[in-house]
Amino acid sequence: MRTTTAIGYENNLPISDPNSLGTREIEVPPLGPHDLLVEVEAVSVNPVDTKQRKGAPSGGFRVLGFDAAGTVREVGSAVTLFAPGDEVFYAGTIDRPGTNQRFHVVDERITGHKPTSLSFTDAASIPLxxxxxxxxxxxxxxxxxxxxxxxxxxxxxxxxxxxxxxxxxxxxxxxxxxxxxxxxxxxxxxxxxxxxxxxxxxxxxxxxxxxxxxxxxxxxxxxxxxxxxxxxxxxxxxxxxxxxxxxxxxxxxxxxxxxxxxxxELMFTRPVQQTPDMIEQHHLLDTVARLVDEGRMRATTTNSLTPISAETLREAHALIEGGRTVGKIVLHGWE
Incomplete structure (x- = not known):
């Protein structure tokens, strides 16, 4: 059994509580036919992360996180869009474990090629x-x-x-x-x-x-x-x-x-409902990457924290809950 370091929550606690987010080793699930195993280099925090932490059942221990940028390490049997070594960015889905883990499994059809002109940190600010x-x-x-x-x-x-x-x-x-x-x-x-x-x-x-x-x-x-x-x-x-x-x-x-x-508008509709046009999220992310590389769009990172840890994620959640943020908060690197 392979495991990975992950950050999540067990109980719906205020972010000021040091137990609101914690770290543990969890199992890396087997890859489905269209899945990628991504080594996560950077993640960003969105209001949906704080909403889930405050109100959604944890099921014992729930890993949050949607935005991520990283490198593909393994691919499922039916994958055609990516190969090991490809750099990617994506927003994941609400019905699978989140991106706040060192190795993360995601469907290729909701994943894009990372803009070549951006760092992992800035790329992680974009997908969701x-x-x-x-x-x-x-x-x-x-x-x-x-x-x-x-x-x-x-x-x-x-x-x-x-x-x-x-x-x-x-x-x-x-x-x-x-x-x-x-x-x-x-x-x-x-x-x-x-x-x-x-x-x-x-x-x-x-x-x-x-x-x-x-x-x-x-x-x-x-x-x-x-x-x-x-x-x-x-x-x-x-x-x-x-x-x-x-x-x-x-x-x-x-x-x-x-x-x-x-x-x-709910960006999770396509992956959760497995709609026939789910691959459109891959196409639009690739288009956004092209616009970034052409200089027609830019990352919206305004705050960068390191490393990716329970402590820095609590800091990011607190900033989001304060309601005064502009742009995106990104975390990068692992302890």
């Missing part, structure tokens, strides 16, 4: 947010290079928003992007990533947005939709579209009068 942003724009909102209109990105300086601004800049030349930002520093970050306009969501959001797009925005992406439906109904045009990635509201009736469409 890139998949979420890509699927929101191109699969849920159905935008393409011919699209014309205005997109409002709520939560633009977070992980997903920071990638979405870059994707829109690189691939949606006819779309005008308005980004929300709570202060001048965040507004500068958003403009540097491609936003044409910024608005402060702590002030009168409808007045600011409708001052830029008097008839309302065509599309709205939101990472913070709770309690915002009346506002969204006011600032999205008739027959517009909203895509949400948070748990969101349960009553969207105010949108009906303007026939505004509501979409959910």
């Amino acid at each position: 947010t890139a998949i979420t942003a890509w699927e929101s724009l191109f699969d849920r909102l159905l935008l393409n290079e011919e699209s014309r209109g205005t997109l409002l990105v709520v939560g633009a300086t977070g992980g997903v928003g920071s990638v979405m601004l870059q994707l829109a800049e690189a691939l949606l030349p006819g779309v005008t992007v308005i980004a929300t930002a709570s202060n001048s520093e965040r507004a500068t970050w958003a403009r540097d990533l491609g936003a044409e306009h910024t608005v402060n969501h702590h002030e009168d959001l409808p007045a600011q947005v409708l001052g830029i797009a008097p008839r309302g925005v065509d599309w709205l992406f939101t990472a913070h939709s709770k309690g915002q439906i009346d506002t969204y109904a006011e600032i999205v045009r008739s027959f517009g579209h909203i895509v949400a990635i948070d748990d969101g509201p349960r009553d969207i009736a105010p949108l009906k009068a303007k026939s505004i469409a509501w979409h959910w």
Whole structure:
């Protein structure tokens, strides 16, 4: 039996508790036909990690972590996309053990070739947010290079928003992007990533947005939709579209009068449901890697911690839970 060092939780404890995350040796599962065994070099932390740690059953000991970058060491019997020695990046899935372990098993169909121009550390900042942003724009909102209109990105300086601004800049030349930002520093970050306009969501959001797009925005992406439906109904045009990635509201009736469409985006749907088009996550990650290597996108790392340990992961979780992070927190190297 092969084992690997892993970091996870046994009980749903506050991150201030030193037992909220711990280290142990766990079994490396056998590879399925499409699986890769990856030696993990870097991981990043996302809000979903903290949400799982605080509320999801551990099953005894649960390893968290989604974003990872590393090197393929072994491949399953049906693998065709990768070979041992390939450098990869990916976001994993919610129904398998996470990436906070030295050796991790992941399906090739949700894995991309790491951008050659990036370190493992910076590459690990990208996958989950890139998949979420890509699927929101191109699969849920159905935008393409011919699209014309205005997109409002709520939560633009977070992980997903920071990638979405870059994707829109690189691939949606006819779309005008308005980004929300709570202060001048965040507004500068958003403009540097491609936003044409910024608005402060702590002030009168409808007045600011409708001052830029008097008839309302065509599309709205939101990472913070709770309690915002009346506002969204006011600032999205008739027959517009909203895509949400948070748990969101349960009553969207105010949108009906303007026939505004509501979409959910969950990047784990493809791998968890084993959808026929699951390989699209591999393709989009390879496209993102190409955009990075062409200089049309960049990593969104703003904080790097080392090594990958229970202590540094607790630090990263605490920062995420503080709700003030910009970009991504990445951990790299092992003790």
